[in-house]
Amino acid sequence: MNELLLTVCDLAIGYPHGAQQIRPVLNGVHLQIRRGDRIGIVGESGCGKSTLAQALLGFVRDNGVRMRGSVNYGSEELFGLAPDRLQAIRGADIAFVPQNAGQSLAPHRTVSDQIAEVLTIHRGMTGHVAVQRINALLTQMRFANPTQIASRYPHQLSGGQQQRIALAIALAGEPKLLVLDEPTTGLDVTTQAQLLALIHELSRDTQLATVLVSHDLAVIAQSCQRVLVMYAGSVVEDGEVSHIFRQPSHPYTRGLLAAIPDITQARLPVPLPGQLRHMVDSTQCVFLDRCQFAQPDCAVAPPLIQLTPQQAVRCHHWQTVTQQVDRKYDTTLLPPVAAASAQAPVLQLTALSATYARPTWQWWRPTKTIPVVQQVDLHVQAGQTCALVGESGSGKSTVARVIAGLHPPLHGDITVDGMRLHADVAQRSAPQRQQVQLIFQNPDGSLNPRHTVAEILYRPQAVFFGRTRAQALPHSRDMLQKMRLDDQYLERLPRQLSGGEKQRVAIARAFLADPTVIVCDEIVSALDVSVQAAVLQVLVDMQRIHGTALLFISHDLAVVRAIAQTVAVLFAGQICEHGPAESVMTTPHHPYTIMLLSAVLSVAKPMHSMAASTADPVQAVPAGGCPFRHRCAIAIAQRCADQIPPVQQLANGHQVRCHHPPAVLHAYRQDILHLDM
Amino acid sequence: MSLRTHIGNIRLPWAVWLGGGLLIVHLIMALFAAYVAPYSPTAIDTAHIMEPPSPSHWFGTDRYGRDIFSRVVYGGQVALLISLVSAAISVLVGGFLGVTTAYIGGVFDDTVMRIIDAMIAIPGVLLLLVIVTGLGSGTAVIVLAMVLSYLPGVVRVIRATALEYVPREFMLAARVRGEHVWHIVWVELWPNVLDVLFVEFAMRASWIVLSVSGLSFLGFGVNPPIPDWGLMVSENRAMLVTAPWGALFPMLAVSTLVVALNVVSDEIAKLLGVDRGARI
Numbered sequence: 010m011n012e013l014l015l016t017v018c019d020l021a022i023g024y025p026h027g028a029q030q031i032r033p034v035l036n037g038v039h040l041q042i043r044r045g046d047r048i049g050i051v052g053e054s055g056c057g058k059s060t061l062a063q064a065l066l067g068f069v070r071d072n073g074v075r076m077r078g079s080v081n082y083g084s085e086e087l088f089g090l091a092p093d094r095l096q097a098i099r100g101a102d103i104a105f106v107p108q109n110a111g112q113s114l115a116p117h118r119t120v121s122d123q124i125a126e127v128l129t130i131h132r133g134m135t136g137h138v139a140v141q142r143i144n145a146l147l148t149q150m151r152f153a154n155p156t157q158i159a160s161r162y163p164h165q166l167s168g169g170q171q172q173r174i175a176l177a178i179a180l181a182g183e184p185k186l187l188v189l190d191e192p193t194t195g196l197d198v199t200t201q202a203q204l205l206a207l208i209h210e211l212s213r214d215t216q217l218a219t220v221l222v223s224h225d226l227a228v229i230a231q232s233c234q235r236v237l238v239m240y241a242g243s244v245v246e247d248g249e250v251s252h253i254f255r256q257p258s259h260p261y262t263r264g265l266l267a268a269i270p271d272i273t274q275a276r277l278p279v280p281l282p283g284q285l286r287h288m289v290d291s292t293q294c295v296f297l298d299r300c301q302f303a304q305p306d307c308a309v310a311p312p313l314i315q316l317t318p319q320q321a322v323r324c325h326h327w328q329t330v331t332q333q334v335d336r337k338y339d340t341t342l343l344p345p346v347a348a349a350s351a352q353a354p355v356l357q358l359t360a361l362s363a364t365y366a367r368p369t370w371q372w373w374r375p376t377k378t379i380p381v382v383q384q385v386d387l388h389v390q391a392g393q394t395c396a397l398v399g400e401s402g403s404g405k406s407t408v409a410r411v412i413a414g415l416h417p418p419l420h421g422d423i424t425v426d427g428m429r430l431h432a433d434v435a436q437r438s439a440p441q442r443q444q445v446q447l448i449f450q451n452p453d454g455s456l457n458p459r460h461t462v463a464e465i466l467y468r469p470q471a472v473f474f475g476r477t478r479a480q481a482l483p484h485s486r487d488m489l490q491k492m493r494l495d496d497q498y499l500e501r502l503p504r505q506l507s508g509g510e511k512q513r514v515a516i517a518r519a520f521l522a523d524p525t526v527i528v529c530d531e532i533v534s535a536l537d538v539s540v541q542a543a544v545l546q547v548l549v550d551m552q553r554i555h556g557t558a559l560l561f562i563s564h565d566l567a568v569v570r571a572i573a574q575t576v577a578v579l580f581a582g583q584i585c586e587h588g589p590a591e592s593v594m595t596t597p598h599h600p601y602t603i604m605l606l607s608a609v610l611s612v613a614k615p616m617h618s619m620a621a622s623t624a625d626p627v628q629a630v631p632a633g634g635c636p637f638r639h640r641c642a643i644a645i646a647q648r649c650a651d652q653i654p655p656v657q658q659l660a661n662g663h664q665v666r667c668h669h670p671p672a673v674l675h676a677y678r679q680d681i682l683h684l685d686m
Numbered sequence: 687m688s689l690r691t692h693i694g695n696i697r698l699p700w701a702v703w704l705g706g707g708l709l710i711v712h713l714i715m716a717l718f719a720a721y722v723a724p725y726s727p728t729a730i731d732t733a734h735i736m737e738p739p740s741p742s743h744w745f746g747t748d749r750y751g752r753d754i755f756s757r758v759v760y761g762g763q764v765a766l767l768i769s770l771v772s773a774a775i776s777v778l779v780g781g782f783l784g785v786t787t788a789y790i791g792g793v794f795d796d797t798v799m800r801i802i803d804a805m806i807a808i809p810g811v812l813l814l815l816v817i818v819t820g821l822g823s824g825t826a827v828i829v830l831a832m833v834l835s836y837l838p839g840v841v842r843v844i845r846a847t848a849l850e851y852v853p854r855e856f857m858l859a860a861r862v863r864g865e866h867v868w869h870i871v872w873v874e875l876w877p878n879v880l881d882v883l884f885v886e887f888a889m890r891a892s893w894i895v896l897s898v899s900g901l902s903f904l905g906f907g908v909n910p911p912i913p914d915w916g917l918m919v920s921e922n923r924a925m926l927v928t929a930p931w932g933a934l935f936p937m938l939a940v941s942t943l944v945v946a947l948n949v950v951s952d953e954i955a956k957l958l959g960v961d962r963g964a965r966i
Contacts, residue, residue: 413858442862442863449859456856459877459878460877518859
């Protein structure tokens, strides 16, 4: 067995709650980390995973208190160690990559300065030696041009690049243990896949032990050997990834796995009932109030039971849980796509283009504009969901804002139910405004912090139906009930709601206007998986009742697969592939769609050989020709640069915008995805 | 966020007790001046001129034999009335301007803010003197002068606070719903700046107390014989060595009121979670 690096023994950390109480956020955590271990810590927000990650470096946030337990590095106890010794260990032996790496970099110093700092402090390197080492590190981080990157400032780098710089800084001290807190959260799927591959390689080649904290089970499944599933400060299941994800023995792990949408199935995931409550009574099982397997004896907290050398679980009834037959998906399938010509679309975008003005100090010159959306044609039919998919910066949200009338398009038409909408929302008539509703990504921003839920739900009814508060109340109640929220919520303020509840109130507000179309802009991306499943379920239920058309904007292909009938893939403001979800997801044709699908991580399947794992994503989108050509593995040198690719019609209204004939794209897909279709 | 939810579980530091206590004492003295003051503030008593503090005259008497304690008590009425009224007007008008410019933006915002900048650019005392010499003295003029000199700051602070909320999604949702601009400003935006507005009120009030006293000290404030702290310091400063009580007690009154208001506004800011670093 490998050399033991770090031992966490019965660690409990708490934060003050009220005047006298200390509420534990970590309770009795045991963990041993050996050289070359790849350990994942997974759980939903508030489960204590970040606190544990920081505790591995002997760090507790300012107001936190270590209640008991120890963290030993070798023979040294990190808590209570002299500051200079602790400083020497951190960085040189144990390194940390924080969440939001972009914000952890000093904005006023170049990349090389920031790496050199670590080299000087921990390895005593200066001058020429340091420069060489910086170049070596950046090369290792797969930067094509290390000297150029070294001289840049953090704001000149993309999110993925910043994350790799943070990784380079962490590795500069040549640590034996690397702790990564949500390293890929907020990154595009393709960037995420690259970064994970890189971390994997490092740990394999240098025997570096890694602890990866994430809320995303797929990320853990792809990059770790062992996983700790945390719930409310306790480790509820611990063991080999292959065992735990194949045969979960804790009800929580099982629930989490069921809540993940699966890209291979067009079905809704099953939400976990209830929500995470902070530990009130540490004598009972932490998961008791949400557990469907709960028995009277669960009032006594179960110990961590070692089932096999590869798996330990904190549940009295693990045998029942393990034997339970999976009810992984909602049994009802989505309604099929209506035949393309059968119905007139309710929302139609025709040749829509939009630009943003580039801010300039040269006020006497005409402002330059950046095209964000180019010639988008899209239609959504009544009662159906059309998903608009793309990476950050692809123009998805701009499409939403243009439809809502918040951003004037350069040209193009928006028609709803055959009626042409004015570009500016202020110029639209009340019935026109009523027909299009918008739900936002950020649940915290979409509700007025000073208004109660009752007030929030009353406004659209007052504006569109002229109801008084008294008249609106029964409708609001009814709608809340459909959202599975009870009457008590009417008097609450947004800060008294959880993220999922806020988003359900936002959905209720949109449906209370009785619209024809709802534009959902990344509405579940800020939510935990179990909550996400519940929100999706509510949304789809409401859609079935009201027959509303949804334009569902998302970067998450698995979510899209679960709820959409048609999919449009947006790259650099252009739709590069469009068609029935089934067809686009199983037989993608455009190289970009193929790349996106290959980068999707799944708990069940191993990672695909990445289509773009070597290329550094090019930030600037080239003008003219095909915008994807710089990232495309099968670009045709002259033609893709000079000519705008034609739209090719495939079967079932599936369209693709590419120069290659379908047969070539088909072969390319086989090559990358190894799909047997 | 209501004050009520907080007060139960927060242990107040001693400074707050002191500040709050002082403020309450000042308010009671001003409100019930007629009962608190043993003499009329303007009653001249030639038999007791420049007497040091004694049981019959707690703070002593001035050169006309007027009771300094009674004058300090009545002076509090003037100080509090002017400062609270001016602060209230500054905060309401400034808050309104700040919220409206933040939401409407564009040329309107630029115009209003450049005027505000111009007002801020004039040194405070100079602005006060110009107004007072131009319009003459009197309580109304002083209130006007105070509003004009403290309003610009309020506008900037409230505009900055409101700007944080303007791009939020609930504001967009209101626009998409087609709400009237006044609904958006008053119902959606205004409640979100109330915290800051309240803190602004308490803080500006304390500054205004100081400014009014300063103005009176320079002789541009209220007209004698109205008892005013600044005026009293000015009248009695010549005898600072021979009869220091004449100037000392009004000074003490000014400083305790200013400190009290400051401590209280600080504490309100902390309770409401208002970031005081954001102000100018």
